[in-house]
Amino acid sequence: MGIYPVRRRLPVLLIALAAILALLAPLSPATSMAAPADPLAASTQVEPAVVRLDTEIDYQNAIGNGAGIVLDPNGQVLTNFHVVSGADRINATVAGRTYPAELIGYDRRHDIAVLQLIGAVGLPTAPIGDSTMLTGGEPVVALGNAMGTNRPLTREVGTITGFGRTVNAEDTLTGSKDELTGLIEFAAPVVAGDSGGPVVNAAGQVVGITTAASVNYRLGPGGEGYAIPINDALAIADQIRARIPSDSVHIGPPVLLGVGVRTAQRGPGVFIAEVLRGGPADRAGLVDGDILLALDGVPLDSATALTYVLDRHYPGDVLDVTWLDRAGQQRTGKVALTPTV
Incomplete structure (x- = not known):
């Protein structure tokens, strides 16, 4: 990630397009089939392609877990960005084997990331449905990794209760806040470790990606889940897989500035609570207690604004900084960005 974390809770971290599609093997929606009476039975068609993700963050020895789905037999995996944000190491378990994973790219604003499993070949891929065909009251099953990689997948049964939902989510690692829009709402008791996992319809097709983003990417009481429609998720994933950056899509791991920040109490800028020793900000002369006013000529008023500036840049970029x-x-001064890992 671009901002060095000030602190992190130790529990599970949740932590144009024709040109793009021409570069990739298409992920066509699965052919239609008669829906089985039992949605749990239908979800078994997807289970072999569910990826269990375990992350490690060196800062405060934090660990986390989540899920994803296999897009390509050679190990490209779709998940939520917040599942892997800030991770120093990512391990993925699928089809009975564990692989180290690296970040191909991400879209922080839409909470999408694509991983590459190192050394993977011949993996089962997830059957993909069409989220535009969903209807209210339709049964679905959310598959996830809330119980941990060495335990059975969670299988939460529910029904579709709404479309086009908007939720506010805060990344506890960076302090940045995002508004996620266009989500599917479904009634099922999903929890944090289910993030990135598939929402499956009664035909055994993936129609959404659980984002569990009501508050701090966690669900409150009441058993309401939120999912990114699979059509939207794949449009972003295909751009990432084609390695085409944009204002919202970043290819590769985030860059490091090396500051932990929070919004200033009075006036413009963000308050620097901590500077990573030896990091880019430290070498530029910033210290704890300074107020960061602008980066790359962009005025800053929140941690979110800072992460968006950093997401547009890559290791080796030298940016103007004002504080x-x-x-x-x-x-x-000038700050030279470095990779996070």
């Missing part, structure tokens, strides 16, 4: 020091004097 107020603890004496209230405005200072300027």
Whole structure:
């Protein structure tokens, strides 16, 4: 990630397009079939392609888990970005084998990431449905990894209760906040470790990706789940797989600035609570207690604004930085971004 975390809770971390599609083998919707009476039985068609993700973050020895689905037999996996955000190591278990994984790219604003499992071949792929064909009251099953990689998959049965939902989510690692829109709402008791896992219809097809994003990417009481429609998720995933960056799609791992920030109490800028020793910000002369005013000429008023600026840049980029020091004097300098891993 681009911002060095100030602190992190130790429990599970949840943590144009024709040209793009021409570069990739298409992921066509699965052919229609008669829906089995038992949605749980239908979900077994997807289970072999569900990926269990385990992450490690060196800062405070934090660990996390989540899920994903296999898009390609050679190990490309679709998941939520927040599942792998900030991870120093990602391990993926699928079809009885465990692989190290690396981040191909991500779209933070839409909570989508694509991983590559190193050394994977011949993996089962997830059958893909059409999320535009969903109807209210339709039964679905959410598959996930809430119980941990060495336990059975979670299988939460529910029904579709709404479309086009908007939720606000906060990344507890960076402090950035995002509004996720266009989500499917479904009544099922999914929890944090189910994030990134598939929502499956009664025909045994993936129609959504659980994002569990009501508050801090966690669900409150009441058993309401939220999922990114699979059509939307795949459009972004195909762009990432084609390695085509944009204002929202970043290819490769995030860059490191090396600051932990929070919104300033008064006035513009973001308050620097912690500077990573030896990191880019430290080498540029910033210290704990400074107020970061602008980066790359963009005024900053929140951690979210800072992460969006960083997502548009890559290791080796040198950016102008403006800040107020603890004496209230405005200072300027240059910061050379580095990779997070």
